[in-house]
Amino acid sequence: HVLPGFRQAAGVGEAAATTPVTRFPWNEPFASSSLNLLKACTKRSATVLLKDMTLVRGLLMQRLMQSVIVGTIFWQTNKDALKIPMLFLLTSLMSMSNMYVVDNTVTRRSIFYKHRDSGFYPTWIYVLAESLAEFPLQVLEVMIVSLICFFFVGFYRSTFVVFLFALLLISLAFTSVFKAIAANVRAASGAQGLAISFAAFSMCFSGYIITHDHIPGYFVWIYWLVPTPWILRVLTVNEFSSPGPDGRYDQLVPQPGSSPKRLGSVYLQSFAIQDEEYWVAAGFIYLAVLILVCQFLYALGLQHRRLDYERPVMVMARKSRGMKRGEAKLDPRMQAMFVSTSASQVTDRALQLLASVSPQPPSVTIALKQLSYTVEVAAP
Template sequence: MESVMKKGCEIEAKCINYKVDVEKTSHPFRIWSREEELSSPNPVDEEQKVGMVKRAKHVLKNVSCRARPWEILAIVGPSGAGKSSLLEILAGRIIPQTSNILVNQKPIDRILFKKISGYVTQKDTLFPLLTVEETLLFSARLKLKLPYSERVDKVESLIKELGLEHIAHSRIGNEKIRGISGGERRRVSIGVDVIHDPAVLLLDEPTSGLDSTSALQIIDMLKLMAEIHGRTVILSIHQPGFKIIKLFNSVLLLANGSVLHHGTTQQLQNHLVSAGLEIPMHVNIIEFAIDAVDDIRKQLPQYQYEEARNKGTLQQLFRLNKAVEGSFDEGGGFSSEWICANSRIKEIIILMERFAKSTFRTKELFAVRTLQMLIAGLVLGTIFHDLNRSITGQQERIGLFAFILTFLLSCTTEALPIFLQEREILMKEISSGSYRISSYVIANGLVFLPFLLILALLFSIPLYWLVGLTRSFSAFLYFVLIIWLVLYTANSVVACFSALASNFIIGNSVIAGVMGSFFLFSGYFISKDQIPRYWIFMHYISLFKYPFEAFMVNEFSSWKGCLGYKFGRCLMTGEDVLKGQGLGEADRWRSVMYMICFIVAYRFFSYIILRCRCSHGSLKQLLV
């Protein structure tokens, strides 16, 4: 990597062709669209077509370009020109139909290129409750193999380079949480992607949404990074100002997916003048060229950028329609095999620490949820206070158990916004190779365990003893265990469907529908014998069935006396209650085992779905 930085990276690309299939209408009930994960800011207009036949839209047409170290290449053009698509192809996010990318005149594969590059998306995907310093430190821990002292020094020097010393201990914030400004947030996003000293830095509209002063500061900072560190900076930008244009070494003008100019702004001005176009004094050259793309195409239909036209060796350097996997940087020792900076265990520890800081600072989640569980336990305990051991008490206990499960499993969406926010960050970090998806899933699952245990205790302690359930400490501990597993099962369900759903509304609706279906087939409203044969599978996969049975066994297995008499004869015992449900002492730990299996299954499903999302593939492709 050091040898790469010394001589820099010259990026060459030629004959990039990228097509996308356009459907006539979208599916109104689709909850998972892989296209949204590509985050392409080039919306494809819906085209008319016959029946359901797909039509291809040519997003990029034979695009060729070159970017040099110590320089900034700006990709400009009107909306829908293909700027962001080109950047995502260069970053390895999208695989076009034909393309070839060379680094220092040598072919390189996508995985290897991610090691020497950084890609800053248009949207700032950061944890809003972490500070600037914490954000960069976690990024350094995930991407760098350095001792603690060196890692801290590197983060401090980067903070100074980004001009963020005065807000190093301020939280990032977002639209809802007060934090740093938009320009400062954009600098943090850049810092996250340059913490590993990439030789190439790609940025998708880094000035989007910023005022002119902040935009100029961002581009000026990128210019310094290019000149000081020898980085190759490639960025897309929309309507740059006069001062910003002066910082560009070269520009690539795109229109409708085709290259209209590649060279300096002075060369662009000369071509426009030679084409008979007069540039007004108050309009900068790039804005004028974007407005005049139709005239440029008419006047210069055969124009190709001069540098590529004058170099005949490019024909020898590129091989079209062939996936090339080779080494890069003589003596650099790079291979195409992906190697993460940390072991799996270390990744899990780092991610758990980051999740814990971000999650435990969410006051709405912890304060409200904690009060909710404590108050619910107290209210239920006073409503069902001191139930007696009779047939009526037995029925009231069964009703209490059913309500507990309904309450705990129905109010499970409190973590859904957190999971959805983390998914956006996950997609970005996985694409840059910061860690493994399996490490994320494991860390995400472990970090909630202590919090859910606290909730289970706060709910169980007042409820259990006020109601007068089985007076045994072992039975109480088993009751707490079941409540804990129920909460964790619900959390796992939310994690699974948050990976599947595209937004909070869809995720909330799907989770509510699934939980309602599980409750219906739990056996409380309709017995297992009365459920139609073609629906019986729902009874066995219901999340209500096994904790309900665990409650029943824990409570009634210790009832030795008679619950009621009629004409001197015992009508029912605790054992009769369990036999009526088809339960016995053997079901005590069997139910726990099934609940753990559900937890593992939903976590595994979330892993599979996230793998599909990150690879932009289908479930069938992943399993095959």
């Protein structure tokens, strides 16, 4: 709000280019380089995250318990067809478990508004720094889930790297989706409802509850739009396109009226899942694009929307009539006086004007809890 007034003050007079006002920091949008801002903002985001150890411990315990329960249910199963329901269950848990992001984002966005409107850092720095600070915790969560579920169930060992990377992208994708929702919805309850609806909607069109072949034609586009079908396709194709334990996925199964098929392909086709190996790479590309798009929408919402927040207003100490709140304009009489004076006097006048610009602090309410007092009674 004040920056246009500063520039106007610096531009008054014939020798405006020589005035020291043009060398002051307010002519630059931010006081430091992007790299320094990114380092400082990442450190701050990591500090905020680590201060909430209740959340960190809760997430790790949640992942541990979920993994042990799912892995125990499907412990070293010999029925390979059950691995597809297990992967669907794991995908659903990984998506729904990130719902806490909505509340955190809604809580933190008012703090971001104050920092951004005060010129602490650009929005993209905040979004990138937050992602970098949260990434190690997400990797740790995914490692816990992957190591337990993969070896408890008994997947083919050569597929572990893709399995691990796919679960990491699941976590990043749904985190990005939930952040984008929270940055653009006013109330936390509304954001929670929309996020839950998206996750449930994605599971319904995953291709497991209703297979791709049985989805009505006018709804089949949703199957290709939501992330869960892509995630499930990556995990299942990664497993069943491999030779499998003892090479049994490569065994040929006779088909009536057609050539024999691999057992792994038969499992996939029983759920109408495409069995070509290139779907793994296609799924990774889709998830990467989804993450980037949702992070962009998240940054866009933070940059242009102010939900349940009043911008800090910078005003002049003396306002003329008709001036709207938040404007910082030069007094017309003072401006006319500046034009008629010399360049050296312009500098002094401009500095005086800038000194008159001051922030209007917000109102503060102090609440006292557990207030008590004592009374001394004189002895009779």
